[in-house]
Amino acid sequence: AQKVTQAQTEISVVEKEDVxxxxxxxxxxxxxxxxxxxxxxxxxxxxxxRRNSFDEQxxxxxxxxxxxxxxxxxxxxxxxxxxxxxxAVYFCALKGSNYQLIWGAGTKLxxxx
Amino acid sequence: xxxxxxxxxxxxxxxxxxxxxxxxxxxGHRSVSWYQQTPGxxxxxxxxxxxxxxxxxxxxxxxxxGRQFSNSRSEMNVSTLELGDSAxxxxxxxxxxxxxxxxxxxxxxxxxxx
Numbered sequence: 001a002q003k004v005t006q007a008q009t010e011i012s013v014v015e016k017e018d019v020x021x022x023x024x025x026x027x028x029x030x031x032x033x034x035x036x037x038x039x040x041x042x043x044x045x046x047x048x049x050r051r052n053s054f055d056e057q058x059x060x061x062x063x064x065x066x067x068x069x070x071x072x073x074x075x076x077x078x079x080x081x082x083x084x085x086x087x088a089v090y091f092c093a094l095k096g097s098n099y100q101l102i103w104g105a106g107t108k109l110x111x112x113x
Numbered sequence: 114x115x116x117x118x119x120x121x122x123x124x125x126x127x128x129x130x131x132x133x134x135x136x137x138x139x140x141g142h143r144s145v146s147w148y149q150q151t152p153g154x155x156x157x158x159x160x161x162x163x164x165x166x167x168x169x170x171x172x173x174x175x176x177x178x179g180r181q182f183s184n185s186r187s188e189m190n191v192s193t194l195e196l197g198d199s200a201x202x203x204x205x206x207x208x209x210x211x212x213x214x215x216x217x218x219x220x221x222x223x224x225x226x227x
Contacts, residue, residue, distance in 0.1 A: 044219065100161075101156075101158060101216070103156040
């Protein structure tokens with residue numbers, strides 16, 4: 001069975017703090033894809049990043065960075081110097097051999113000014 | 114390029130009625146997937162269409178159905194609405210093979226069943 005766990009239901013930090021959102025996944029597939037999406041209050045899911053199971057290279061995009069570790073089945077997301085506009089619900093998702101996106105429960109991130 | 118569009122954005126129905134939601138994918142995208150999002154169950158996959166054929170289906174009852182037209186636009190239909198069908202319905206499109214392609218989402222349709 002495939003599963004994505006985002007243990008942090010809600011995180012609240014003050015602007016400019018760094019924050020890490022955790023994602024742990026379970027799959028028996030050797031080939032799979034991992035994703036992060038952001039959902040602002042408007043409701044639209046915004047794509048942030050995609051990683052395949054053979055690419056463990058970490059990625060940095062501006063203030064965002066992702067740490068993929070197959071050994072611990074984790075794909076964590078860090079926002080550096082957080083801003084109020086980063087406030088949203090963030091979802092981690094897994095796509096394996098069943099061709100379906102399996103979603104985590106999401107982490108609500110609140111950035112206080 | 115215009116993004117994924119969904120109509121209507123908001124809808125109120127009563128139990129027992131049926132509803133049709135529409136999704137227009139990004140130009141050039143041929144795969145359309147539908148998801149249901151509720152506070153209790155989170156995001157769940159409904160089905161995926163590619164070239165007018167349903168290619169994948171989630172674990173939802175037969176009251177939930179969909180179709181795709183030759184221009185890749187898709188509709189989903191829910192018959193005999195139940196209170197539990199109140200949700201945000203999200204449509205996502207991808208270029209070809211939804212297995213390897215990233216899906217891009219529309220703003221969703223918020224359905225309230227009274």
